Structure formats: structure tokens, C-alpha cells
Amino acid sequence: MVVKRACKLYLEGCGIRTLTKPLGDKMKRAMRRLERKNKIIAENEAATGEYFERIVRKPGTPKTRIRERGPRDLYDIPPREVLHVALRLAEEKNLKIRSDEHYRAVIEFYKQKLLTEKSRQAIRSVLVLYEKSRLRLN
Numbered sequence: 001m002v003v004k005r006a007c008k009l010y011l012e013g014c015g016i017r018t019l020t021k022p023l024g025d026k027m028k029r030a031m032r033r034l035e036r037k038n039k040i041i042a043e044n045e046a047a048t049g050e051y052f053e054r055i056v057r058k059p060g061t062p063k064t065r066i067r068e069r070g071p072r073d074l075y076d077i078p079p080r081e082v083l084h085v086a087l088r089l090a091e092e093k094n095l096k097i098r099s100d101e102h103y104r105a106v107i108e109f110y111k112q113k114l115l116t117e118k119s120r121q122a123i124r125s126v127l128v129l130y131e132k133s134r135l136r137l138n
Contacts, residue, residue, distance in 0.1 A: 001055065001056055001057070001078070002052070002053065002054070002055060002056075002075075002076050002077075002078065003028075003031060003042065003051060003052045003053065003054045003055070003056055004019070004052035004053065004076075005072070005076045006031075006056055007019055007023075007024070007027040007031070007052070010027070011023065011027075024052070028051055028052070031051075031056065032051075038059060039058075039059075040056045040057065040058060040059070041056065041057055041058070041059055042054040042055070042056045043055050043056075043057075043063075045078055045079040045080050045135060046079050046125075046129070046135075047129055047134045047135065055078045055079070055080070063080060063138060064078070064080045064081050064084055064137070064138075065081070066081055066084055066085060067081070068110070068111065069110035069111055069112065074107070074110065074112070074118075074119050074122040074123065075118075075122050077110070077122075079125075079126045079129065079135055080135065080137065082106070082122070082123060082126045083126050083127070083129075083130050083135060083137065084137060085106055085109050085110075086102065086106050086123060086126065086127060087130075087137075089102070089105040089106060089109060090102055090105075093105055097127060098124060098127055100115070103115055103119070103120050103123050103124075106123050107119050107123075
């Protein structure tokens, strides 16, 4: 799960609608404390310096678990999960990677109806990281 989404879900459960900077700072400190205590693992799959873009999971759980999109936006899906889906669909359907047909297959997998520029960019950024060897399947 993306750190920012985890924080937002937690705050929503507390009745708070907006992740403000002061709340974000507190949430970041809390997440880092959980990391130090080995309660969570936070990985920088997107290869950015932004803490809220890291992916968190419990220790002992698989790095990737393919799930339905549900209420998540494509940017809320961990890059490694999108990569697994994109590469599998390209192979199964004999699609050229980064073609419109390929992007459409990925968004159809996630039950999204339209291929928007935002969704295309989300998928493209994951594939570019993979091509540059900055994101691996495992």
C-alpha cells in the first residue's frame, strides 16, 4: 500500500478528511517509528525521494500481491503490482509494451473504463522504471 493512502485511510477512520502538512509530518514520524520497530517495511519502489510515495507492507508478506483496483486510483497501486500486470498482459496478449493497446489492457484489468492521460502516465512511469532497471519484479 502507498504510504499516503495508508495515512489517508487512517485519518478518515478518525473522522479527519484532509491530510494537512502538520498531520502529514506526524504520520511520517509514526510510520518511521513503525519501520524502526520492524512492524512495517517501507520500500521506495517508485524511486523517488518522497516518503509518502513509498510502499508499506507487513514483514513476512509478499512484496507483490495482485488485487482488484477497488477504490484505488492507478497512482495508489504499488508500482511493482502494476508492473506484474503490465508484463503479464503484454506476454499473454502479444502486445507491444507501451502501445495504446497495452495501456488499454492494463486499465481494463483494473476495471477502469477510459484511458486518460493520467492513467497512461501512471503505467508509463512504472514501465520506464523497469526499463531503466530501477524497478524489479522481486
